[in-house]
Amino acid sequence: MFKFKPPSIADFTDEKLVEAMINGNSKAFDELYTRYSDRMLYYFYRMLGNDRELAQDFLQDLFFKIIDQPHLFDLKRKFSTWIFSIAHNMCKNEYRSRDIRNIIEKVENTDNFSQEETTENDWPCQVDDIFDCLNEFDEMHRTAFLLKYREGLSIDEISTILDLPKGTIKSRLFYTRKKIKKKLRLKESVKNQFAHNID
Amino acid sequence: MDNFEKHISNQLQNDELHFSADAAIHDRLMYHMQLKSSQTAVRKNHILPSLSFHFATKLLAWKLGIAAIVLFSFMGYKQFNQSTTTFHLSDTAQIINTIDTTNFLVKDSVLIY
Numbered sequence: 001m002f003k004f005k006p007p008s009i010a011d012f013t014d015e016k017l018v019e020a021m022i023n024g025n026s027k028a029f030d031e032l033y034t035r036y037s038d039r040m041l042y043y044f045y046r047m048l049g050n051d052r053e054l055a056q057d058f059l060q061d062l063f064f065k066i067i068d069q070p071h072l073f074d075l076k077r078k079f080s081t082w083i084f085s086i087a088h089n090m091c092k093n094e095y096r097s098r099d100i101r102n103i104i105e106k107v108e109n110t111d112n113f114s115q116e117e118t119t120e121n122d123w124p125c126q127v128d129d130i131f132d133c134l135n136e137f138d139e140m141h142r143t144a145f146l147l148k149y150r151e152g153l154s155i156d157e158i159s160t161i162l163d164l165p166k167g168t169i170k171s172r173l174f175y176t177r178k179k180i181k182k183k184l185r186l187k188e189s190v191k192n193q194f195a196h197n198i199d
Numbered sequence: 200m201d202n203f204e205k206h207i208s209n210q211l212q213n214d215e216l217h218f219s220a221d222a223a224i225h226d227r228l229m230y231h232m233q234l235k236s237s238q239t240a241v242r243k244n245h246i247l248p249s250l251s252f253h254f255a256t257k258l259l260a261w262k263l264g265i266a267a268i269v270l271f272s273f274m275g276y277k278q279f280n281q282s283t284t285t286f287h288l289s290d291t292a293q294i295i296n297t298i299d300t301t302n303f304l305v306k307d308s309v310l311i312y
Contacts, residue, residue, distance in 0.1 A: 007257075024239030026232045033228060037220045045216060052218060060224045067232050127214045130207060149204070150211040181203055 014079035022070045032079075033063060039151070040087055046131065046146060047091045047139065058094075062087055078157065085161040088143050095139050129187060133180045141176045144169055 009031050012020065020028035040062060044055035065086060073082050134142055143162060147153045159166045253262075 021232075022239075024236035026229065026236050029232045030229065033225060037225075038216075041220050042214075042216055056221050056224060059220055060227065063224075063228050064231065067228065067235055127210050130210060146211070149208045150214075152208070152212070177204065177207070180207070 015075055015077075018070055018073050018079055019075060021067075029067065032066075036080075036083060037063075040083065042150070043084070043087055043146060044091070046134075046150075047087075047142060048094065049135065050131070058087075058090055062090060077160075080151075080153070081157050081160050084147060084151070084153075085163075088139075088161055091139055091143070129184055130180060133183045134176070137176055137179075140164075141172050144172050145176050148173055 009017070009020075009025075009027050012028070012031070014032065014035065017028040017032050021032065037059065041055055041059050044058040044062075045052065048054045048058065062083070066083070073079065134145060137145075140162060144158055147158045147161065148155075153161075155166050155169050159169050162169065
């Protein structure tokens with residue numbers, strides 16, 4: 001016999017969840033948080049120079065913003081694009097308000113700390129190499145790179161998030177990729193040279 | 200996507216942080232959300248979800264089936280099957296209103312036989 005089963009909140013799309021959130025459904029917010037907290041934490045951690053505390057603070061601020069102004073979301077758009085554009089603007093403001101050189105120094109310190117932890121957790125070294133190279137770029141290049149290769153977003157979506165033309169995104173990605181490739185090759189050759197000298 | 204792009208993509212997508220979001224953040228956010236939701240007027244309107252369910256395309260086959268059953272059951276209802284229609288009309292054109300005032304008693308008048 002047919003039994004009516006109310007739709008579970010887990011089956012809702014992100015956009016439907018925001019709609020429910022606007023109507024005051026706190027379970028919808030909980031579901032959105034579950035879906036996005038880890039992704040956004042990773043994004044902030046990598047964008048803000050591997051600073052764990054800062055990433056946590058930014059994560060909290062981001063979701064506070066979403067709770068306070070969910071009506072700013074255009075229900076015809078994708079939620080992921082919206083949340084990443086808020087996150088990107090937060091990072092941009094952070095870069096503007098701080099002295100970038102101080103951050104880079106901090107990054108180097110935290111990088112050393114995280115590398116010690118990584119060895120314990122068996123992190124692949126390649127990722128650290130990529131981020132070492134990536135830290136030399138500005139936040140626009142870094143965001144585009146992370147959104148493309150970590151989040152798997154399309155060029156269209158990245159161009160909406162960064163509010164830049166598609167051509168610019170493509171050229172930035174190409175430039176970043178080229179430079180990282182070059183640096184990784186250089187690193188590899190130095191490593192090989194070093195190993196050869198030891199032999 | 201060339202090999203290098205695939206390699207980078209794999210490396211980044213398999214990369215995981217060695218920590219997760221602080222549980223206290225979640226608690227604070229939920230508290231804030233609950234405060235916010237208590238101020239939402241729309242939340243009190245419970246008719247909207249049921250209405251939207253009725254008009255949504257979800258479970259359309261079931262809804263159409265039920266509507267068809269209701270329709271068929273009303274087709275057998277005899278009051279809806281009126282073959283003849285009777286009109287009741289009245290023509291007042293030829294009616295003359297006459298008032299007989301013979302036995303009317305007017306104040307200050309004397310009745311004489």
